[in-house]
Amino acid sequence: MFERETIKTLRIKKADWQKKVATHYANNEQKLVKSSSHITIEPVYTPVEISDLSYEQDLGFPGEYPFTRGVDAS
Numbered sequence: 001m002f003e004r005e006t007i008k009t010l011r012i013k014k015a016d017w018q019k020k021v022a023t024h025y026a027n028n029e030q031k032l033v034k035s036s037s038h039i040t041i042e043p044v045y046t047p048v049e050i051s052d053l054s055y056e057q058d059l060g061f062p063g064e065y066p067f068t069r070g071v072d073a074s
Contacts, residue, residue, distance in 0.1 A: 002047045002051055006047065007047060007048055007051045010046050010047060010048050011048050014044070014046055014048060017044070021043070061073070062074070
């Protein structure tokens with residue numbers, strides 16, 4: 001879905017960002033944010049997290065399997 005070079009660059013930039021943010025939280029306790037299903041929510045999401053995503057297989061269109069966008073096409 002994304003070019004490998006773009007993903008590689010974003011991984012590096014995200015790691016740098018996380019280090020910078022970690023220094024901010026060094027004196028303040030960072031709380032983990034969780035969904036109602038107890039899934040940890042990351043502070044930021046980038047194309048890195050979905051680099052292996054198959055649009056049709058994993059996400060699909062509205063009203064079609066795997067119904068990630070609802071059961072109705074509208």
